[in-house]
Amino acid sequence: xxxxxxxxxxxxxxxxxxxxxxxxxxxxxxxxxxxxxxxxxxxxxxxxxxxxxxxxxxxxxxxxxxxxxxxxxxxxxxxxxxxxxxxxxxxxxxxxxxxxxxxxxxxxxxxxxxxxxxxxxxxxxxxxxxxxxxxxxxxxxxxxxxxxxxxxxxxxxxxxxxxxxxxxxxxxxxxxxxxxxxxxxxxxxxxxxxxxxxxxxxxxxxxxxxxxxxxxxxxxxxxxxxxxxxxxxxxxxxxxxxxxxxxxxxxxxxxxxxxxxxxxxxxxxxxxxxxxxxxxxxxxxxxxxxxxxxx
Ligand SMILES: Nc1ncnc2c1ncn2[C@@H]1O[C@H](COP(=O)(O)OP(=O)(O)O)[C@@H](O)[C@H]1O
Ligand SMILES: [Mg+2]
Numbered sequence: 384x385x386x387x388x389x390x391x392x393x394x395x396x397x398x399x400x401x402x403x404x405x406x407x408x409x410x411x412x413x414x415x416x417x418x419x420x421x422x423x424x425x426x427x428x429x430x431x432x433x434x435x436x437x438x439x440x441x442x443x444x445x446x447x448x449x450x451x452x453x454x455x456x457x458x459x460x461x462x463x464x465x466x467x468x469x470x471x472x473x474x475x476x477x478x479x480x481x482x483x484x485x486x487x488x489x490x491x492x493x494x495x496x497x498x499x500x501x502x503x504x505x506x507x508x509x510x511x512x513x514x515x516x517x518x519x520x521x522x523x524x525x526x527x528x529x530x531x532x533x534x535x536x537x538x539x540x541x542x543x544x545x546x547x548x549x550x551x552x553x554x555x556x557x558x559x560x561x562x563x564x565x566x567x568x569x570x571x572x573x574x575x576x577x578x579x580x581x582x583x584x585x586x587x588x589x590x591x592x593x594x595x596x597x598x599x600x601x602x603x604x605x606x607x608x609x610x611x612x613x614x615x616x617x618x619x620x621x622x623x624x625x626x627x628x629x630x631x632x633x634x635x636x637x638x639x640x641x642x643x644x645x646x647x648x649x650x651x652x653x654x655x656x657x658x659x660x661x662x663x664x665x666x667x668x669x670x671x672x673x674x675x676x677x678x
Contacts, residue, residue: 406439406494416437423643426462437497457478457645464640465643466630467630468634475647484509495515495516500512515592519584524583534582550589560615561581575608577604639658646661
């Protein structure tokens with residue numbers, strides 16, 4: 384009887400959600416996270432620094448039964464580059480989508496700059512939050528009818544209410560930074576996948592978010608176009624000082640650029656640490672298997 388099973392499932396989920404403790408106090412959480420993270424990341428901690436993203440006991444189920452995130456706990460520090468690895472279906476995209484409110488968590492807490500974003504938020508708060516969180520998708524998601532420059536300008540004029548002149552100057556600056564100044568007037572269909580993705584990155588950066596989320600930004604690209612996109616991301620990480628959470632299968636990039644590597648499986652963070660710890664001395668058997676099968 385599926386109806387009864389669904390009900391049972393719903394009750395079980397409700398119980399699990401209720402068992403999640405309230406979000407930790409900001410100062411306490413920062414101290415605890417610092418203590419926990421100091422050996423797990425190459426990030427240079429400032430005295431009394433607080434994490435910019437704090438995920439506590441995050442749970443997400445779809446349709447009341449498919450449990451995709453079971454209990455995700457993760458902190459990200461200002462300027463840190465965190466690469467998230469894991470097999471397909473492990474919940475990586477769902478976690479990113481919960482962080483920028485494209486999905487509503489079932490239970491648990493996400494705090495951005497110590498402000499809880501899980502729970503009811505006013506539309507203005509949601510919009511403000513989205514401005515602080517840039518996202519780059521696997522599929523670029525550019526507007527096909529706009530030029531590269533138009534794509535980089537539109538969020539600035541519509542959301543940030545910048546003047547056309549200001550937005551254009553910023554767009555050209557960011558297109559230059561990703562090596563596409565000479566393609567500013569091209570439409571997406573006239574650009575390669577790699578170029579489109581670089582436009583998408585320029586668009587995200589032009590909004591000057593505090594945190595940039597990347598969901599497998601190079602997975603849809605032909606192999607010869609991957610390098611250019613990774614170079615742009617590396618430049619942002621090393622010279623732009625951006626806080627970045629990058630879901631990727633690019634092991635070389637993760638090893639060289641990440642401050643911390645996080646391995647997810649089955650809706651939980653199974654292992655995390657500095658790249659050399661996770662890649663060369665994985666503690667968890669599943670991490671080792673995954674890295675062995677892909678590396
Ligand atoms: N909107 C949705 N409705 C139902 N199931 C979903 C939805 N989005 C994702 N899932 C399921 O959640 C699981 C994890 O998905 P996802 O977060 O995309 O994993 P990953 O990015 O690690 O490959 C998958 O089994 C997927 O089918
Ligand atoms: Mg995914």
